[in-house]
Amino acid sequence: MQGHGETERNQWNRRAAQQRVAPRHGPDPDGRPTGTGVYAPSSQLAGRAGGITGLWSALLPSVCLICAKVQRDVVCAGCADTLLRIVPRCPRCAMPGTIPGVKAGRCDACADDDPIDATLTLGNYITPADRLVLRLKFAARLPAAAWIARQMATRMQAAGIAPDVLAPIPLAPQRLAGRGFNQAWEIARPLGRQLGIAVSATLLTRRRDTVSQRVLDQSARQANLRDAFVLDPPCRLDGLHIGLVDDVMTTGATLREAARVLKAHGAARVTALPALRTP
Numbered sequence: 557m558q559g560h561g562e563t564e565r566n567q568w569n570r571r572a573a574q575q576r577v578a579p580r581h582g583p584d585p586d587g588r589p590t591g592t593g594v595y596a597p598s599s600q601l602a603g604r605a606g607g608i609t610g611l612w613s614a615l616l617p618s619v620c621l622i623c624a625k626v627q628r629d630v631v632c633a634g635c636a637d638t639l640l641r642i643v644p645r646c647p648r649c650a651m652p653g654t655i656p657g658v659k660a661g662r663c664d665a666c667a668d669d670d671p672i673d674a675t676l677t678l679g680n681y682i683t684p685a686d687r688l689v690l691r692l693k694f695a696a697r698l699p700a701a702a703w704i705a706r707q708m709a710t711r712m713q714a715a716g717i718a719p720d721v722l723a724p725i726p727l728a729p730q731r732l733a734g735r736g737f738n739q740a741w742e743i744a745r746p747l748g749r750q751l752g753i754a755v756s757a758t759l760l761t762r763r764r765d766t767v768s769q770r771v772l773d774q775s776a777r778q779a780n781l782r783d784a785f786v787l788d789p790p791c792r793l794d795g796l797h798i799g800l801v802d803d804v805m806t807t808g809a810t811l812r813e814a815a816r817v818l819k820a821h822g823a824a825r826v827t828a829l830p831a832l833r834t835p
């Protein structure tokens with residue numbers, strides 16, 4: 557919302573979007589949403605684990621999720637230093653490296669009309685840092701999500717990035733049923749809590765399973781994702797800055813398609829917030 561005054565209409569839109577946040581959905585004392593694509597039986601557990609991480613770490617040894625060293629946090633100090641090292645990145649797509657076109661606010665690979673306005677990430681999705689996300693996703697190590705959220709909150713505050721609403725990239729229903737939780741939601745929820753930003757798990761809905769993006773070329777990727785996301789029920793997001801949370805940004809096609817849908821519904825700005833980014 558930086559750079560322009562907030563009209564009454566924008567305030568109304570913001571409230572409407574924020575009302576699609578957890579508490580509206582029922583009696584769950586922890587505010588866990590139960591709408592389409594949001595079944596997350598582990599959320600409550602993860603929230604509590606996040607809340608008492610400090611206590612745990614003070615009392616119990618823990619195994620670093622990246623290097624397996626026994627110490628007192630989810631990630632040891634050495635691995636955290638390496639993962640969180642700040643390198644030059646394109647402000648729009650977060651691709652690391654020397655950025656030739658960075659004066660224009662983007663690298664040469666970023667399109668002028670890219671629906672993503674900015675991307676903030678913690679670090680590169682490379683070995684061994686990728687274990688953090690792999691263990692979160694495939695071994696349900698939910699404290700990893702709380703750790704990621706703490707680091708993201710620090711980095712967003714330092715960068716002055718303050719979306720009106722955070723929205724996780726939803727999983728397709730079949731995948732959600734298989735995994736039992738959406739890792740993006742597990743990150744978004746504590747992140748919103750720490751930053752005092754509303755989180756809407758139901759703003760975006762994923763309509764169907766898409767083929768794994770890894771097996772497709774660039775044009776097939778966009779076609780594969782076309783219409784994968786909807787706002788259901790539809791709503792206007794006029795003037796809002798939406799933070800799109802995900803675990804990994806690979807080609808950016810998924811985040812870009814979600815951003816395109818948000819912009820089509822009036823969002824003024826979309827910041828992609830992937831925990832890690834494939835370099």
Ligand SMILES: [Zn+2]
Pocket residue numbers: 620621622623624625631632633634635636
């Ligand atoms: Zn470590």
Ligand SMILES: [Zn+2]
Pocket residue numbers: 646647648649650651662663664665666
């Ligand atoms: Zn770029």
